[in-house]
Amino acid sequence: MTMRLRWSNYNIHDAIRLRTNVAFTTIPPYFRVDSVEPNFELRFVEHLDAPLPEAVNREAGFTVYDVGNGELVYETDIPIMYLLGSKARWRFRVSGLADERTDVVTSLPYFNFVPVRFKVTDLLSRLVHLILAIKLQSKGLAFCHATTVAKGDDAYLLFGFSGTGKSVLANEMVRAGYGYMSEDFTIVDREGRVYCYPDMPPARSRVSSLPISRYLRLKPLERKIDGSIQNRARIRSIVILEKGREQVEELDSEETSRRVTLLNLEEISKLWNSPISAIVNHYAYFYREPDLRRVMTEHELLVSAAIARAERCISVRSRSPNLETVRRLLLGS
Structure with a gap:
């Protein structure tokens, strides 16, 4: 047919x-x-x-x-x-x-x-x-694994492993008047400019616990976040979210880059390790381009240059599902 x-x-x-x-x-x-x-x-x-x-x-x-x-x-x-x-x-x-x-x-x-x-x-x-x-x-331009919101021309990039509350916090900030920019992937350049990639977060409470349901679903889950999408902004602050004993730690750009590199790798590795993504490796082997060694090196350099433009980098550890500490730090800034 x-x-x-x-x-x-x-x-x-x-x-x-x-x-x-x-x-x-x-x-x-x-x-x-x-x-x-x-x-x-x-x-x-x-x-x-x-x-x-x-x-x-x-x-x-x-x-x-x-x-x-x-x-x-x-x-x-x-x-x-x-x-x-x-x-x-x-x-x-x-x-x-x-x-x-x-x-x-x-x-x-x-x-x-x-x-x-x-x-x-x-x-x-x-x-x-x-x-x-x-x-x-x-x-x-480079992808980062960050959830991003903005206020005026200032972008706030939220990094963290899965389950640390990035999406929850972003939605709270949008409800407080921030513009929405991205859920999983944020695009940055070396000058600290941030470009939206508004892949709306899934309504997680509606996701079935039965894996087979994913194969039988004919339509994607409804995706929604309150507020409007902001196209571009500049890095103001970077927040790395962790779960655990309450703590706020100021980070320098070098330590921020180290942590962000590892957080990016966790997500980007899912793209590289996908079965058919071997196509990219084989193409590079046969034709020498794209030079994947250079791609990886330049990605880290580009993201590090963007991080260096941030006015503030902090690590926030919290057991609170609503991450009140982060909201107090950023909503008043």
Whole structure:
């Protein structure tokens, strides 16, 4: 049966212009526009042929093929279906990963089967965000794993491991008059400018405890945060949240950078460790670009430069689920 997939266009701060016919729920609708001249296109097609043997220059294992001209073909098992004995393949053709324009074409059978579509879309989302991170960095921008709110031109970046209350605190601050900027990913540059990435937080109380429900859900959970979205601001304060005995600690930029680097790695590693994200590694191996060693080094330098622009960096440890200490520190600033 022929599938009709709707195209969506996104303009992310004029740095990334994405065109795709995959229905992602993880790319903020805030960036959706009527049309773009894409510098990144992800396209799902009905069928994608395996490369002919004579077209293959090099292979990596039994799944990755260098076909020249900056193109790579990658194939793997289809999630869910391989457990049922299917030998059908999920195939990609990737080009221009280190160029101004990047194209990813993908195809697999069984995409109409809801559990497969859910898992495939999740894995594609991780690949897309990994490519976004690399392409943003080529524009002098970096993803940080921070929840961000703003007041006027001042941005407040909230870092912390999962469960430390970043989203709860952000919502409280927005209700107190702050503008909302981001939930999981915040974009910064070395001058301390902050760019929104308003991926709305899920209504966690409504998430079912049964894992299978995720595969049967046809629509994303309602996402909501009170208040308006602020597009850009400048770093004013960085707050690192921890759970534990009450304590507030002033941090210098070096210690802040150390902690933020580790917190960023926790989240960004989820993108790198996703099964199909191996595409990026193989592409870099075959074509030398993007230079992933340089990408990692420059990311840390860029984020550290942004942190150095902050007027104040603090670590706040609290057992209070509402983090009253943080609100007292920041709401009056």
